[in-house]
Amino acid sequence: MQATAKAPRRIKEKQDNTDHSVHRVTPYIVIGITILIIITILFIFPLYWIITGSFKTQQAVNSAVPVWFPTGDTVTLRNYTELFSRPALTWLLNTVVICAAAMGLTCISASMAGYALAKKRFAGRGLLFSIFVCAMALPKQVILIPLLKEMAFLNLHNTLWAVILPTVGWPFGVFLMKQFSESIPGSLLEAARIDGAGEARTFIEIVIPLIKPGIGALAIFTFITAWNDYFLQLIMLNDTRILTISLGIAKLQTELSTDFGLIMAGAALGSIPIIIIFLIFQKFFTRGITMGAVKG
Amino acid sequence: MTVLSSRRMISPAMKRARRRENISAYIFMAPSLLFFLGFVIFPMGMCLVTSFFNYTMTDFSFIGLKNYVEMFQDAIFGKALVNTIVIVVVSVPVTCLFSLWVASLIYKMRNFSTSFFRCVFYLPVVTGSVAVTVVWKWIFNNYYGVLNYLCRSLGLISRNINWLGNAQYALACIITILLTTSVGQPIVLYVSALSNVDHSLIEAASVDGATNTQVFWKIKWPQIMPTTLYILVITTINSFQCFALIQLLTSGGPNNSTQTIMYYIYYNAFKLSRYGYGSAMGIILAVIIALFSALQFKLAKTDNG
Numbered sequence A: 001m002q003a004t005a006k007a008p009r010r011i012k013e014k015q016d017n018t019d020h021s022v023h024r025v026t027p028y029i030v031i032g033i034t035i036l037i038i039i040t041i042l043f044i045f046p047l048y049w050i051i052t053g054s055f056k057t058q059q060a061v062n063s064a065v066p067v068w069f070p071t072g073d074t075v076t077l078r079n080y081t082e083l084f085s086r087p088a089l090t091w092l093l094n095t096v097v098i099c100a101a102a103m104g105l106t107c108i109s110a111s112m113a114g115y116a117l118a119k120k121r122f123a124g125r126g127l128l129f130s131i132f133v134c135a136m137a138l139p140k141q142v143i144l145i146p147l148l149k150e151m152a153f154l155n156l157h158n159t160l161w162a163v164i165l166p167t168v169g170w171p172f173g174v175f176l177m178k179q180f181s182e183s184i185p186g187s188l189l190e191a192a193r194i195d196g197a198g199e200a201r202t203f204i205e206i207v208i209p210l211i212k213p214g215i216g217a218l219a220i221f222t223f224i225t226a227w228n229d230y231f232l233q234l235i236m237l238n239d240t241r242i243l244t245i246s247l248g249i250a251k252l253q254t255e256l257s258t259d260f261g262l263i264m265a266g267a268a269l270g271s272i273p274i275i276i277i278f279l280i281f282q283k284f285f286t287r288g289i290t291m292g293a294v295k296g
Numbered sequence B: 001m002t003v004l005s006s007r008r009m010i011s012p013a014m015k016r017a018r019r020r021e022n023i024s025a026y027i028f029m030a031p032s033l034l035f036f037l038g039f040v041i042f043p044m045g046m047c048l049v050t051s052f053f054n055y056t057m058t059d060f061s062f063i064g065l066k067n068y069v070e071m072f073q074d075a076i077f078g079k080a081l082v083n084t085i086v087i088v089v090v091s092v093p094v095t096c097l098f099s100l101w102v103a104s105l106i107y108k109m110r111n112f113s114t115s116f117f118r119c120v121f122y123l124p125v126v127t128g129s130v131a132v133t134v135v136w137k138w139i140f141n142n143y144y145g146v147l148n149y150l151c152r153s154l155g156l157i158s159r160n161i162n163w164l165g166n167a168q169y170a171l172a173c174i175i176t177i178l179l180t181t182s183v184g185q186p187i188v189l190y191v192s193a194l195s196n197v198d199h200s201l202i203e204a205a206s207v208d209g210a211t212n213t214q215v216f217w218k219i220k221w222p223q224i225m226p227t228t229l230y231i232l233v234i235t236t237i238n239s240f241q242c243f244a245l246i247q248l249l250t251s252g253g254p255n256n257s258t259q260t261i262m263y264y265i266y267y268n269a270f271k272l273s274r275y276g277y278g279s280a281m282g283i284i285l286a287v288i289i290a291l292f293s294a295l296q297f298k299l300a301k302t303d304n305g
Helices: A003-023 A027-053 A078-084 A088-119 A125-137 A140-153 A161-169 A172-181 A186-194 A199-227 A230-236 A245-256 A260-280 A282-293 B002-008 B010-050 B066-073 B075-106 B111-127 B129-139 B146-153 B170-182 B184-195 B199-207 B212-223 B225-240 B244-249 B261-271 B275-303
Strands: B053-055 B060-062
Touching: A027 A260, A027 B075, A027 B111, A027 B129, A027 B170, A078 A088, A078 A260, A088 A125, A088 A161, A088 A172, A088 A199, A088 A245, A088 A260, A088 B010, A125 A172, A125 B010, A125 B275, A140 A161, A140 A230, A140 B010, A140 B261, A140 B275, A161 A199, A161 A230, A161 B010, A172 A199, A172 A282, A172 B010, A186 A199, A199 A260, A199 A282, A199 B010, A230 A245, A230 B244, A245 A260, A245 B129, A260 A282, A260 B111, A260 B129, A282 B111, A282 B184, B010 B053, B010 B275, B053 B066, B053 B275, B066 B075, B066 B275, B075 B111, B075 B170, B075 B184, B075 B225, B075 B261, B111 B129, B111 B170, B111 B184, B129 B146, B129 B170, B129 B244, B170 B184, B170 B225, B170 B244, B184 B225, B199 B212, B212 B225, B225 B275, B244 B261, B261 B275
Parallel strands: none
Antiparallel strands: B053 B060
């Protein structure tokens, strides 16, 4: 069940499967692919509508006959100038700070804990691990009420920490890093110990390089999750100066309700950066999701 | 010296080694445990405690099970519970079947095409619930929405429909959007599970003259069962917690027709400042989710023989 053992086999199978599908093009597959392509268009459409909508004039946006693509006198940059006359860049920056901090802290703490859970035998290990797994199945939004009180008590309400800390506490990272750490050969750790390497050196020089792909997966996963964790941000941040981009868009929507051009500009600003990040690191991300699912 | 003593009295030396291992393990666990206990377990415990209190802006007094009693007499909570269960019962099977169908079509394609389709279906998740929601709000809009235009052009409707403002359609609209944002992860998981199915078995079955359908149900389905189970559980959890869609699109209306437990908790706790009552509903929601997950595990077990 280890990733390293799986990967080469999967590639080989893939080639086998490809050969098969070339030989058998059944009507079922033709119909299936046609439907699939139609659905694909439906999935891309909202994003297309956000981007084109953000460049449309108010008249084009509010016309009963939709303007499918803004050209000539239906194109405008007004939505963006209007958007940036609000603190939209600050919202974006706040979001990036939250994501980066959550990502850094999660990667460090989760890789340490995951390594200990996978490779060390210690009292309470089984119990701790079961608690981590059970907590993952609980609805995390349920704990927001006491969490808000806790943050207020710690004087962190309306600071970015109030969003960062609970994100880091979520046990998925530990679980994922344990999965990746299982594949570290015990003999390597033993050899390091015999060579007199201390715990810290073993971890930094042997463990980290081996679980690097896992850390990459966790990093990108945490970044995207934190970017989109609207509920947590909504509860923790309600000072206008410290909004995130998601909260900013929501605010635009409640204030303006039908100025869809401006709202789409906000939505574009909030989604294009994260989509680009996702597309660049897609491979890591996919691996993170798949590894996280292997055996609970 | 140490070598000698450890040879003579093995147990104290081993004890020391074990203690060292324990200490070092807990040092490695410490940062993570700190965050986990501080920001997950502690609030979870507090949630249970406050559910027994009348906890508002001005009051904090023990009232036993009164919050729970009130909940079961609260008609809006009942409606929220029914809506939430409708959302789960519709969206979970549809998500699972749809993602399995997409995955089984795309996993055999060339690497590029597989990645392309995987990305497309993941797009709504990455775009983020708020951006997705605001664009759908426009699409569904009574006057300027593209959906009304399309339906009129195709002759499906004669007059514009206020999709989100109509108790008849609002919940269906919410479920549709929820579906687009929840199939991404299952598809990724199914593609990976299907490509890991033991290929020699399929080969052997085809040689023996098994049809594609037989191969699927007899060979692939049992092997991807763990993945299916995982997908069922995460989709259930996500559907139960559907919040951003409701808050931004309908605020539970019209006439509570899209009220869900999660939104009702938010409304009570953060709009009315009834923290105790909100916590009690949170506990019930957690229990319901746990029951559903347990049920799915059980069904999957018996299904598997």
